[in-house]
Amino acid sequence: MFRAPKYRTITTSILLAAIPLAAQVTPRPPVVNPDRSVTFTLAAPFADKVYVGGEFDDKYNRPPGALMTRDEKGVWTYTSQPLEPGLYYYGFTVDGLFTIDPGNFNYRAEIRRTPLNNVLEVRADQPFAWETSADTPRGTVHVEAFQSAALNRTVSAYIYTPPSYVADKNRSYPVLYLLHGATTGAIPGTASEWTSFGFANRILDNLIAAGKVREMIVVMVDSQTPGASATLTTLGSLELFEKYFVDEVIPFVENRYRADARKSNRWMAGLSRGGSQTFHVGFRHPDMFSALGAFSIGLPATFPDAYPLVADAAKLNSQIPVIYYAVGKDDSDQKPGYERGTSQLSQSGIRFETGSEFGGHIWQVWRNSLTEFLTRLR
Numbered sequence: 152m153f154r155a156p157k158y159r160t161i162t163t164s165i166l167l168a169a170i171p172l173a174a175q176v177t178p179r180p181p182v183v184n185p186d187r188s189v190t191f192t193l194a195a196p197f198a199d200k201v202y203v204g205g206e207f208d209d210k211y212n213r214p215p216g217a218l219m220t221r222d223e224k225g226v227w228t229y230t231s232q233p234l235e236p237g238l239y240y241y242g243f244t245v246d247g248l249f250t251i252d253p254g255n256f257n258y259r260a261e262i263r264r265t266p267l268n269n270v271l272e273v274r275a276d277q278p279f280a281w282e283t284s285a286d287t288p289r290g291t292v293h294v295e296a297f298q299s300a301a302l303n304r305t306v307s308a309y310i311y312t313p314p315s316y317v318a319d320k321n322r323s324y325p326v327l328y329l330l331h332g333a334t335t336g337a338i339p340g341t342a343s344e345w346t347s348f349g350f351a352n353r354i355l356d357n358l359i360a361a362g363k364v365r366e367m368i369v370v371m372v373d374s375q376t377p378g379a380s381a382t383l384t385t386l387g388s389l390e391l392f393e394k395y396f397v398d399e400v401i402p403f404v405e406n407r408y409r410a411d412a413r414k415s416n417r418w419m420a421g422l423s424r425g426g427s428q429t430f431h432v433g434f435r436h437p438d439m440f441s442a443l444g445a446f447s448i449g450l451p452a453t454f455p456d457a458y459p460l461v462a463d464a465a466k467l468n469s470q471i472p473v474i475y476y477a478v479g480k481d482d483s484d485q486k487p488g489y490e491r492g493t494s495q496l497s498q499s500g501i502r503f504e505t506g507s508e509f510g511g512h513i514w515q516v517w518r519n520s521l522t523e524f525l526t527r528l529r
Contacts, residue, residue, distance in 0.1 A: 178254030181241075183273055187233045191241070192254065196225025198245050205241025205267055207231045209481040209511030215244050235509040236275035237518070240267040259348070280357060280522050281350035287360050288314035292352050297403055301395035306373040307342045308400070310408065311352045313359055313366035323409045325367045325416035327528070328400070329521075330374040330425025340424075345371040345521075348514045354522055364525045368408055372400050374425055386453045389431040396432055397439075420444030420475075420524055422517045423485070427451050433471060434458040442473035444524040446517050449488020450495055464500030475524045477506030479516035 179192040191203045204216025208231060211217040219227035240259060243250050251258070257270040283289070295308045313324065329351060331340040345351040351369060358364040376392045377383055383391070405412050419440050421429040426445030433443040437460055455461050476496070478489040496503050506523050508516040 178252075180254040181252070181271055184230070187236070187273055188231050189234060189271060189273065190228060190230045191219070191243075191252075193219065193227050193243050193245070193252070194225060195227055195245050198225070198227070200246060201227040202244040203229050203241060204244065205271070206239040206511065206513040206515060207234055207241060207271065209479070209483050209513075212511050212513065215247075234273045235515070236273050236277075237279070237510075237515040239271040239273065239513070239515060241269050241271055242267045280518065281353040283353050283356050287356050289356055290314050290352055290359075291316070292346055295403075295407070297399075299395055299399055301391060301399060302376065306395075308370060308372040308403075309342050309346050310371070310404070311346075311355060311369040312408070313355070313368070315366055316368075316409070320409075323411040325365060325418065325528070326404060326408075326410045327367055327369045327418045327420065327525075328396075328404075329369055329371045330419075330421030330428055331371070332421075332423035332425055333375070340375055342371050342373040345369075349518055349521060351521060354518065354525070358522070358525055364528060367528070368404070368410055370400070370404050372396075374421070374428055385451070386457055389428065389451060389453075392428050393432050393435060396428070397436065401439075414439050414470075415441045418442040418444075418473075418528055420446070420521070422446040422520075423448055423512065430454070431458075433474075434461055434467075437467050437470040440471060442475075442524075442528055443471055444473075444475040444477075444520070446477050446520040446524075447479060447482055447485045447489070447512055448492075449485065450492035454492075454495060455499060461499055461501060464502075468500075468502045473527050474501065474503035475506060475520075475527055476503050477508065477516075477520040477523065479510040479512060480507045481509065481511045482516070484512055 178194065182190045184190060189207060193201055195201050201219045202216035203219055204211050204214060206212050208217065217229050219229040221227050243252060252269045255269045259268050259270060290311050290313045293310045293312065295310055296305055299306045329345055331342065331344045333340055351371065355369060359366055374392065376388055404410055417440050419429045419433055420443065426448035429443055429445050431451050433440050435458060461467055476493060478486055493505060506520055508519045510516040
């Protein structure tokens with residue numbers, strides 16, 4: 152993901168105030184060209200260098216971004232490669248100062264401490280997987296909080312219940328535990344990300360309405376644990392998450408919601424570090440889950456030594472019939488680890504399905520991976 156360097160962030164109003172009125176140009180939104188490439192435009196007559204960074208290209212999804220070209224009027228432009236349909240986040244850097252796009256009023260659901268706050272839509276003939284119609288039955292997202300003894304802090308969870316949950320009070324539901332990623336720069340991953348940026352609840356609404364997936368509870372829980380440090384190894388961090396998840400998260404959910412506690416109806420998935428946590432818990436407890444999904448990550452560095460149960464691949468394959476392992480084909484950070492991971496799983500005799508989506512380490516990939524994974528849960 153885009154990691155912000157230690158530059159100051161500047162607002163659009165301040166940026167434009169620095170430009171004499173006679174020199175100002177009407178802000179222009181990004182233009183999606185017929186081949187689905189995108190032309191970005193920013194008027195900055197007195198700037199020396201202007202960059203546009205974002206999820207439209209993995210090599211520009213980090214500072215400073217792609218260098219734009221200046222015309223004689225001080226209007227800077229850049230045209231991307233052709234893009235797959237979807238949503239992409241982006242922003243500008245003007246002489247080291249971050250700014251939003253004054254020509255685009257489409258912003259993230261939650262403004263964060265990152266320059267990538269503008270939203271770019273690249274459309275095709277079909278609606279996006281998360282676009283619900285007025286008559287689509289809607290599930291409910293509940294916001295929960297509880298005290299974790301393992302983590303010694305209050306943790307949050309966003310819990311989706313399907314449309315029939317309120318009316319059908321005698322019914323229990325399968326549960327998917329869906330994990331977010333790690334800290335990006337100084338910005339911690341949060342339990343809200345799968346609804347704010349991944350649109351998981353809306354994707355579920357559509358898939359359930361279309362009869363493509365079963366109705367289920369989806370638990371998007373705070374999965375932020377300390378990373379490796381002088382006092383905590385990588386394995387130690389995963390084991391701390393394991394204790395928190397198995398001893399606290401699952402009991403909290405199964406005591407508070409009508410969750411079907413059978414392993415055949417308990418599933419787990421996650422993106423980036425959440426994928427590593429998924430594999431760690433799943434390979435330590437194959438008697439607890441029937442499906443695992445890991446998006447954009449390599450196997451835990453301690454594989455297979457820390458997971459003795461994978462030695463009996465035939466038994467593990469019967470215990471966890473669905474293992475879905477996906478990566479963005481342009482993910483320069485995680486693809487090498489992913490390729491090592493698929494090789495290690497194959498050598499271990501573990502059966503799994505792969506997925507490869509256009510894009511890098513971005514939400515566009517994870518939304519698609521989630522959709523693919525959900526359709527395998529039967």
